[in-house]
Amino acid sequence: MYLTEKIAYYPGCTAKSYAKYMDSTSRDVMKEFGIDLVELTRWTCCGTFYGLADDNLYSQLAPIRNMIRTREDGFTDLVTTCSMCYNTLKRANLLFKTDEEKAERLNAFMYEEKNYEEDVNVWHLLEIIRDKVDIEKITRKVVNPLKGLKVAPYYGCTLVRPEEISIDSNPEKPTILTDLIFALGAEPVEDPYMTECCGSYLTVKDKHLVADRTNKIIGSMTRRGAEIIMVSCPLCQFNLDRRQKQARELNPSLPEIPVVYFTQLMALALGMDYDKLGFKEHHVDPTIVLKKRKLLGTPEKVPIKVKK
Amino acid sequence: MTKTSAEIKQEMVKIYVANTEYEVPSNLTIMKALEFLGWRLERGVGCRGGFCGACSTIYRLKGDHKLYTALACAAQVEDGMVIAQIPINPANKKLYNIDSLKAVPNTMLEFYPEIARCISCNTCTKACPMDIEVMDYVQAALRGDIAQAAHISFDCIMCGLCATRCPAEITQFNVGILARRLYGRYIAPKYKQLSKRVDEVEKGKYDAEISEMMKADQKAIAKLYNSRVREKD
């Protein structure tokens, strides 16, 4: 496949540890559309959450340093798959662009680096898919349409709030995931909880609170008939997948539902071998519902029953 | 015509130690300058060659607000140097048994959870006298990339200057050695021939040959020695 475009890629810490498959499926899927996600040569943790006390510039160092790294590699666009990273990087970048004095102080502190000149654009992969690749192209490349699969899109909150960095002009009802689900041949099940916070990093300190959120979100989606949830953030995936067990302690009748990244379902629909998509790593096994819908593997790979 | 060392007048510089101004020859290292002043060193001295990290020193230059770091044995005095030493770093060293560890991404965070406080300020890298990208190896440890943390931190002499300056209070050098030991033990490929040879020696495969040489008289062994063939490089 001839790759026509290279974009600088910021994996984020989880992409290298427990969200390895978000990383590998993203890169493989984008290759199908001629886009090479080039990992930054050097990058540091973004800080995970945007530092709200913006008189404390220390928390802006990490995101801005990653902008400098992007320029060092010769790129002006930086894409990430993790919504937390997207939120942190984009807001820090925005602060830098709008507050000249803080920008100067940040550059002065990082005197061992080249100055950052506010010339990098931060993207989430969904934006690239919507704006650069175009949903139409995806539909045409699908070889294993996810027919009949009821997918609930889940955005979480960091992708759409605050308004300045939202990937959709309507932060209360974004459409990109729904459009993507249609393109993959599946049935979207939109839900009022699809932009509600999953509890985020509070999962470390207050599992109970996250279990409560998980219960509400999953409860609402399953009542509407969803059989699989599609997320765009590794922390959302962690919370909705791994905290289901605790959620069931609050609500024993909560059904089990698998939670996957959008790139994993894209990869499946584009015909990639499902064994390589990391489904085994999930706590709630997605292969059960996928097998039920006869979606594992491309038409060539799906075993055909031969009448004797 | 080159001057002899006696003819070249030794240039002197002013340094400040404990609020006192001194004049010392400009070609001395900080360590030798202190000895020039009559100090008989007992702390902040070790190998005197830049390998052991005993002589961690911080200094400023008169008129300059910046804080610099150096190894006293390896840095030359400069005019206006205001010197202080940190012979021991109060390190947070965690205890572990290498045999029972797993080289998985979370191990580093498990023993040194404070690495999650790293804000990428790069102060540690600027403090390192061995030109190591300290921030990069802490970040690698943070995201569970043990191999990268091991390789980047390899030259570390554990002088503690990074930990002294870190605003997040991480003890970088202890993180580094854990990463290196995990790498050396669990990630680097094993030397199979080594196990084989240990086994052979244990079973006494070479005992007879060595016994013979031990019993041989000097003439016989000299003959053996001089007729060795050296393996090509």
Next chain:
Amino acid sequence: MVKDPYPDYMRESINKVEKTREKRVKETLDQCSPDDITDVLNKFHPDFIKEQKTNLRFGVSKGEVVPLEVAKIIETRSILDPKKVDLNKIDFDVDILIIGGGGSGANAALWAMKNGIKPENILIATKLRMGDSNTTMAQGGIQAAVREVDNPAMHYLDAFGGGHYENEPPLVRRLVKDAPFMLKWYEELGMMFDKLDSGEMEAIHGGGTSRKRMHFAKDFSGAEIMKTLRDEVFNNKIPIVEFSPAVELLKDDKGQVAGAVLLNLDSKEYIIVRAKATIITTGGFGRLHIQGFPTTNHYGATFDGCVMGYRAGAPLKLMKSVQYHPTGAAFPEQIVGLLVTEKVRGKGAQVLNKNGEQFCFPLETRDVEASLLIRECLGKGNGVVTPSGQPGLWLDSPLIDLIHGEGTVEKNFAAMVRQFGRFGVDMIKDPILIYPTLHYQNGGLTIDENAQTPIKNLYAAGEVCGGTHGSNRLMGNSLLEISVFGRAAGISAAKNAPKVILGKLTLEHVTNYNTLCNEHKVKNPPSPIIFPDYTSDKHKGRLLPTDFLT
């Protein structure tokens, strides 16, 4: 434009080196014949200058040939006055006391622990920090006969012949047989030796080896070993007292060694340690600056262990033999004496005189190589003399990149590139100036193959011992020695200590030794000296008298 660190006349000499480089790539000179060896050693090796040696006048090894500087600190009174020491109050009561916190000390402690001694019953006493030692500075590597084309018998022969046949055969046997085991243990501890992708450890020649068996970790081999062993000592919570050098051994009324008296460098108090087994791992004597040579050794290498052992009646051997490392830095002045590892020559760098010409095979055994260099400078006048009067010869480091490809020097000798770089010298572009430097104590306390000295309860391991290397140590056998005999000492001590019953503590042996000194009208300053004195002369005459130490 960076200022050239080299004065004009030295730069001119470097230009000559650059001119001859192309033709020298393929040029290999012959090794010395046995007759050549005897000749150059006798005429130019510092060991053979009779006026610099003397015979010990008293003590258990009376008659032993030693350098003058060694006689000065061994034929003298103790810094401790036994009359002023109260032996009734015991500060530490342990199974095993280890004096010296370097590679052999750490190995002794860990292996004693693995052989049944509880960590809290061990004590490591060291004059500086745990790990401050010559081990940390060793750059070259550790020998072990592992590869299929090699075997321990060949290793034995190399070591025995290299030592001029004066080695103790049982010690050499233990050295070469335990080598693969120790290397494997080090791999399991997680030390990062340079390896190929297959897992095979890289191995190169050292001076005098017939097979490539020097394993290394870039040029930080000793540091890598020491850092990891020290980490293990900490992990196992083995008690350590730092900045507390031992100043004399203790004995009991039955004549067996019973521990030691330590000096707390901060409070200046003495500390009484009673121990069922005492292991001396105090390292070498480089800071005595034999014959005025600079040294590669660390600050604390002052022969303390041998002095204390000798006073307790432990014999010394092979003290006539001192190892001068052929390549110590000779320029710039700030780092004169510092080790330039043999590996640089192992990778192809040649030794050249002021005209840029080779004059000897670069990888003879260390004593032969050092003598050849001294002959070229002092005998033939073909050396370069630095502005401070230091003679030297060129070591053509840029040749390495020419042979092995660009980046080889930077990758393999990172520490050295940095050391020279700090003072403006770029060893990748320019050759470096070297001259022999005082490096290793070939002789020392006698031990058997279980690291036991002839004195009951006294063990010794590492550089402080004599006999393993004969009269000349091969490169890579010292890191091996601390490993093998450190372990041997730990195991022996662990085996014997539980059976030991100690009597009344005494320093009588020190009193007796002091009496001997008086009888011989000795006028030397007291010992052990603990640290060398580098303060300038103008300070020495005006020290405030204090009498806490004799």
